[in-house]
Amino acid sequence: MLIDCSALDGECGFLAANLYAKSVFGEDALVNVSIEKQANSKITGFIRIRSKTQGIALSLGDKNHSSNRREAVE
Structure with a gap:
């Protein structure tokens, strides 16, 4: 981590x-x-x-999409 954990204490509404x-294929x-x-939590x-x-970007996007869909169902 590049930031001191104490800097994360308190109220903060965002994170970036x-x-x-690097893939096993070197991409x-x-x-x-x-x-x-949000204010409503x-x-x-x-x-x-x-x-x-394009291949690795599509693969990562598909993994993210399927993960989000699975969580929405639960």
Whole structure:
């Protein structure tokens, strides 16, 4: 973690993170995550996947979509 955990204490309604991954095939991917806690305690946000190749971006997007759909059903 690049930030001191004490900085996360208190009220904060949003979080943003950049994640990097490399596939077993050597493809690079960058994922930008941004979430916000609404006044009604609902959490909303965006995920943006960037990659030079379309394959890994589509694969990560499909995994995210199926994970979100499964959680919505439960």
